[in-house]
Amino acid sequence: MRQNSLKQACSMTTALALILMAGAVCAKPVPAQKPGEPPVVTNNVDRPETSDEAVLALKSMTMPITATPLDKLPLDKFHLPDGFKLEVYASGLANGRSLQLGDKGTLFVGSRIAGRVYAVTNQDGKRAVKIIAKGLHRPNGVAFHDGTLYVAEISKISKYPDIEAHLDQPPAPVTIYDDLPKDEAHGWKFIKVGPDNKLYVPIGAPGNNLIPPETHAQIRRMDLDGKNVEIVARGVRNTVGFDWNPATKLLTFTDNGRDWVSEELPNDELNVLTKPGQEHFGYPFCHQGNLPDPEYGWGKSCADYTAPVGLLGAHTAALGMRFYTGTQFPAQYQGGIFIAQHGSWNKTQKTGGQVVFAKLGSDGKVTSVEPFLTGFLENNELIGRPVDVQVTPDGALLVSDDLNGAIYRISYDAKHAAK
Amino acid sequence: MRIPLALAVATVLTGPVLAAGPSIEGCTACHGAGTSQTEGIPSLGGMPALYVTNQLFMFREGQRKADPMNSLAEPMSDEDLQAYGAAIATLPAPTYQGPAADAERVARANAAIAKHRCASCHGAQLGGDKGVPRIRGQREEYLVTALTTYKTSERAGFDPQMNEVAGELSPNEIADLAYAIARKP
Numbered sequence: 001m002r003q004n005s006l007k008q009a010c011s012m013t014t015a016l017a018l019i020l021m022a023g024a025v026c027a028k029p030v031p032a033q034k035p036g037e038p039p040v041v042t043n044n045v046d047r048p049e050t051s052d053e054a055v056l057a058l059k060s061m062t063m064p065i066t067a068t069p070l071d072k073l074p075l076d077k078f079h080l081p082d083g084f085k086l087e088v089y090a091s092g093l094a095n096g097r098s099l100q101l102g103d104k105g106t107l108f109v110g111s112r113i114a115g116r117v118y119a120v121t122n123q124d125g126k127r128a129v130k131i132i133a134k135g136l137h138r139p140n141g142v143a144f145h146d147g148t149l150y151v152a153e154i155s156k157i158s159k160y161p162d163i164e165a166h167l168d169q170p171p172a173p174v175t176i177y178d179d180l181p182k183d184e185a186h187g188w189k190f191i192k193v194g195p196d197n198k199l200y201v202p203i204g205a206p207g208n209n210l211i212p213p214e215t216h217a218q219i220r221r222m223d224l225d226g227k228n229v230e231i232v233a234r235g236v237r238n239t240v241g242f243d244w245n246p247a248t249k250l251l252t253f254t255d256n257g258r259d260w261v262s263e264e265l266p267n268d269e270l271n272v273l274t275k276p277g278q279e280h281f282g283y284p285f286c287h288q289g290n291l292p293d294p295e296y297g298w299g300k301s302c303a304d305y306t307a308p309v310g311l312l313g314a315h316t317a318a319l320g321m322r323f324y325t326g327t328q329f330p331a332q333y334q335g336g337i338f339i340a341q342h343g344s345w346n347k348t349q350k351t352g353g354q355v356v357f358a359k360l361g362s363d364g365k366v367t368s369v370e371p372f373l374t375g376f377l378e379n380n381e382l383i384g385r386p387v388d389v390q391v392t393p394d395g396a397l398l399v400s401d402d403l404n405g406a407i408y409r410i411s412y413d414a415k416h417a418a419k
Numbered sequence: 420m421r422i423p424l425a426l427a428v429a430t431v432l433t434g435p436v437l438a439a440g441p442s443i444e445g446c447t448a449c450h451g452a453g454t455s456q457t458e459g460i461p462s463l464g465g466m467p468a469l470y471v472t473n474q475l476f477m478f479r480e481g482q483r484k485a486d487p488m489n490s491l492a493e494p495m496s497d498e499d500l501q502a503y504g505a506a507i508a509t510l511p512a513p514t515y516q517g518p519a520a521d522a523e524r525v526a527r528a529n530a531a532i533a534k535h536r537c538a539s540c541h542g543a544q545l546g547g548d549k550g551v552p553r554i555r556g557q558r559e560e561y562l563v564t565a566l567t568t569y570k571t572s573e574r575a576g577f578d579p580q581m582n583e584v585a586g587e588l589s590p591n592e593i594a595d596l597a598y599a600i601a602r603k604p
Contacts, residue, residue, distance in 0.1 A: 058539040062550025062577055064469060065476045066497045094476075094497075113473075113577055115480045135481040138575070184572040184582040207583050345580075 054348070061345035061382070065113055067094040067405025074383045074404070078375040083330075083416055086373070089398055089409040090120045090129050097402045098190055098320065099390035100142045100149075104164045107390070107407065108132075108149055109400060110142040112188050117142060117151055119167050120407065132163070132170045138184075140240070141191035143199060145224065150199060154187040155180040157201065157226065177226030181206065181215055186238040190320070190388075195249050199224055202253075204238035209258045209284050211296065217283055219253070221276070233273050235280035235305060241320035241388060247335060248364070250274055254318040254339060255308075257287050259346040266291050268318040269308035270339070270358065270366060279306045310366025315344035316352035320388030324357075326395025329412045336360065338372065338397060340386035353377040355386050355399055373399060373410065440506040441499070445491075447510070454513035454556075461561045465512025465546060465553040472504030473550050473577055482575060512546070513556040520602035528599030531592050535584050545600060550577050555603045562597035 068074075070091045078086055090107070095114035101107055107120040117133040133139065133151065141152025149163040151173065157180075158173035160166075181187065186204025193199055198221040205217040219233040219242075232251070242253035251273040257266040266287035273279060282289065282305035284296045289307030292300060312318040320340040324333045336359045343353035353376035361367040376384040385403040392398060397410040449457060453464025463471065477483040479492035479500070492500070532538065532545075540551045547553035554562065568574035569585035570593070576582070588596070 052533075052538065052543070055533075055536045055539045056543055058536075059548075062469065062473075062540075062548075064550070065473050065577065066500065113477065113482055113575065115482045182572055184569075184575050185579045185586060187572070187579070207586050 057348045058346065059380075061343075061350075063382070063385070063403045065095050067092045067096075068403075070406075073406055074375075074378075077378060077383060078373060078408075080373055080410060083414060084410055084412050085416070086408050086410050089407040090127055091404075091406045092129055093118045093120075093400075093407065094405045095402050096400050096405050096407065097140055097387040098142050099388045099398055099400050099407070100144045100192075101390060101392065102144050102149070102164045103147065105393075106164050106167065107398065108142040108144060108163075109407065110140045110151070112138045112140050112402070115139065117149075119163075121167065130167055132160075132167060133173070138188040140188035141201075143191045143193050145193040145197070145199075148224075150176075150191060150193070150224075152189040152191040152201065154184065154189070155182045157191065157199070159224075175226075176224070177201070177222060177229070179229070181213075183216075188240070190240045190242065192242060193224070194221065194251065195244050196221075197224065198222060199226075200232070200242065200251065202236060202239045202242075204236075205283060208260065209293065209295065211284060219251075219273075230277060232276040233271075233279055233281060235283045235285070236271075237283040239271075241318070241340070243322045243337070245272070245360075245364075246323055246325055250364075251276075252309075252321070252323075252337070254312065254321050255281065255283075256317055256319075257314065258284070258293070259315070261287070261291075261294065262314075263347055263349075264314050267308075267311035267314050268316050268341075270310035270312055270318070270321075270337070271306065271308050272364060280304075281306050281308075309360070309364055310358055310369065312339065312341070312356070312358075312369060313351060315347040317342035317344060318352075320386075320390075320400070322389050322391050324391060324397075326391050326393075326397075328395025329397075330414075332359075333357065338389045338391075339369075340389050340399065342385050342387055342402075343376065343382045350377055350380050350382060353382045353385060355389060355397075373408075376401075441502050443503065443506045443510075446503070446507065453510040455558055455561075458558070458560060459564070460558075462513040462557055463507050464510040465556075466507060466510075467547050467549050467551070467553070468501075468504040468508035469550045470504075470547060470552045471507045472500045475500040475503060477575075512553060515556050515602045515604060517602070520599060524595050525599045525602070527592075528595040531588070531596055532600075535587065537584075540580065545603060554600050557601055559597045559601035562600055563593055566593045566596065 093109055095111040096109040098110040105122045109118040115136045116131050117139050119130045119132045121128045137153040139151050139153050143150040147162050149160040151158050156178040158175050160170055183206035185206050191201050200221045202219045203216050205212045218231050221232050222229040236255055238256045239253045245252050253271050255269040257268050284293050285300040286302040286305050290302050318339050319342050321337050323337055339356050341352035341354050344351045354371055355373035357370050357372045358366050359368045384401045387400045387402045390398040399408045449460050450463045455462040475492045478488040542548050545555040566585050569581040
């Protein structure tokens, strides 16, 4: 009832509405239109009218930057399929996010607001966490190739040659590329070296939903010295995880859908790039392959954009992903994809906060998405937030959790699986 | 044992740190005892402990720049940051005392607050929660600076929510928001 009267009041001219409402918040003031003049357009399509109660029900999603002490990690809340076991691989990595393994077994871990890059060494089962760089500008992206560590900050990519031999005294970073925008919004990067020996670098849209500048909402690739840069994919809102299909060698990436359309739409996407440089993945005109944008979809057809191969749920924040290439897990996991879902904020009943497993059909499309590591969501609050996954040479799966600043290791033991 | 600079100064002034928490006299000397009387320096009263702890973390790591906060936070351990966060959170919230706010500007600001859904994180009364700051009753010029530097990406938050939202604000909207939020009773 109250919402109806509020709506009616809000549909009158602003001045009249203000008098009637005596100070109540008018969610969407409509400016007066004078006869003979074009309608006054308010630019609020991005954030449509929502009741006060609905807005408050969303609640904030904030968490400590500091890491959770080892003995306080909520390990007993986590669930895995039968036969799988979770242990703490490393803790105390405040805000630890993207994962990348070095040739000698060092796990490199990027971060966002902590500004640090961590190295977790692993010698004869003894692990140690070192901070190898700090004070960086959202160094979310870490890539490793031929002994060299590449670190992506918001507007700069640097390399640390022969890093595993110099973890205690890392070499001075050498900037290889800095022709990047400086926007904080979706400015942090996941990076990785592809099978073509090129470095892949995404640049997110600088906001929720907008016509991006030519420099944004895309994936670029470049030689390892930062030269020969080309745009390989357009219409990508914000990908924070990708990998190459070991069978097809095609780039496969997650992309986070826009906010404020509805609780259930649009889905985050799993995409495959088949024609580098020639494909547009829809943002901001078409979401999830079949949903024209309420604002920018007019005059556009979803058929003109590359549709996703799989849908990953609305607002789940699908981030890091890797194809399972090990042999330790049961055969059904071979060739499928583990995907970390960081968890929603733009949703009343929170979702995500888990690692899912996506199976692909022979046509390359996702046939199922099943929960794998769950339990991060308790009483509609996230108690952990998976960011990235990494398959280790022995076939285990590492998972980063930036809420707790911990890395988990998931292994499989057939003997302990239920018969 | 490492002793933070601010703590060391406070210790000299007030004697040993009690188990109840660190002395925050060094903090309130500039920030005021809840309400800041100093231009450009935010009021800390009513701030959630986690917000303060996270900001101190960012100051310590150089992720947020403001003299002298970077040097004050530099020697602190994570436990120090949390202790200061908890101690600051006990300060009384600022309340606006001044002439009545201009109703037209308040109405414009309220429309912007609804449009940009400020309450979904900052709460119905803009009092903040967990990692989200109390903004109600904050100093007006500090709010203008905060929103402007979020808009230009000079300032980062825990996550980029504020960069996204402030990116959509015009300077006039920022001025109205700061005016009204600072005067919100």
